[in-house]
Amino acid sequence: MEHSSLLTQIVLAYLLILSVVLFDFKNRIGVWKELLPTSVFSFIQLLLIAVVILYLLKVENVWLTLPLILVMTFNASFIASRRFKLSAYPKLGVFIASFVAIAVVNYPLLVTYAVLKILKLDPQQIVPFAGLLLAAGMRSVSLFSQYLKDLITAEKDILEGMFALASPPAKVRGYLLKKAIPLTTVVIRDMLKAAGIVHIPGVMVGLLLAGTPPLVAATMQFLVLASMLFSMFFTPIIFFTLLTKLEGIYLEKGRTT
Incomplete structure (x- = not known):
């Protein structure tokens, strides 16, 4: 059956x-x-x-769990970097920026939660939580990459005007981030709005079924959503900042600044 x-x-x-x-x-x-x-x-x-x-x-060996998280990070970075379609940037540079951004944003969260004993280093706790955060970072880089390409196409005249006026790279980068980040984070912002009234989060349901008090379950789920928001907001910012500092800012084929 x-x-x-x-x-x-x-x-x-x-x-x-x-x-x-x-x-x-x-x-x-x-x-x-x-x-x-x-x-x-x-x-x-x-x-x-x-x-x-x-x-x-x-x-029950934590030293086997940590390499698994590292492999998950590599996979997340590889998938996210493949969504980046601006051909002027080298693929290796995009992958490295993606990996560093996902790791720098999400690893400190995992370490903090482990130190505060919010999470145990047991695989049944740390692996699923790491998966949620790494997936959020991966998704945000993928979405950001798509919006960035569309944004550069739609506002090419404005960007070329900024370059013609000798705007510093930081100003151009800030302009692109300001335009793209709200679109990148719309999914997690809607999840925060809908939590409990439309979207019934799986972590909270699992805790409730395990006999966890409602306040504890709701608090843990809220921390998960806040962590995903943090990841989806800062990962693409660090990704694009690192990439453009290493490679410069491009439109499509030629270096612009």
Whole structure:
């Protein structure tokens, strides 16, 4: 019976993905080529991480948990850097800036929560929480990259005017960040608004089902949302600041400043 239920869930999941792929293919939206391999790898990745976490729970060795978080950071950085489409920037530089930004913003949060004993270094606590933060950082860099490309295209005349007036790089960078960051953080800001009235957060539900008092569960969930906001706000700022300090500020093909 259990195997039948699992098969049903897998079939339903792939039917949903297939419906998106078919609609996309028919209307030539353009994401189906990414969805097909991603849908296969996603399930395999989830299965592998489940096996790894179960193993870590048995051995209870923090020195095995930390490399897993490092691998997660590499993967998050790689995925985020692939969304950066400004061809004037070298791919390696984009990856390094992405990795440093995700690590610099989120690792101190994990260390702080561990020191304050909000989180234990047990894999069942630190790995899921790290995953939430790293995914938030990855998502913010991906969104920022898309908005940045659109922004440079839409406001090319304004930017060229700033360069013509010899505006310092910091001013141009600040202008682009000011325009792109509100769009990048709209998802997490909406989640904060909708928490408890539309969006029922999974962390809080899990704690409540485990018998945790409502105040404790709500406080922990609020910390999760605040941490995600912190990550999604500061990760793209550090990413773009580091990238442009190392490589300069470009429009598309040529160096502008």
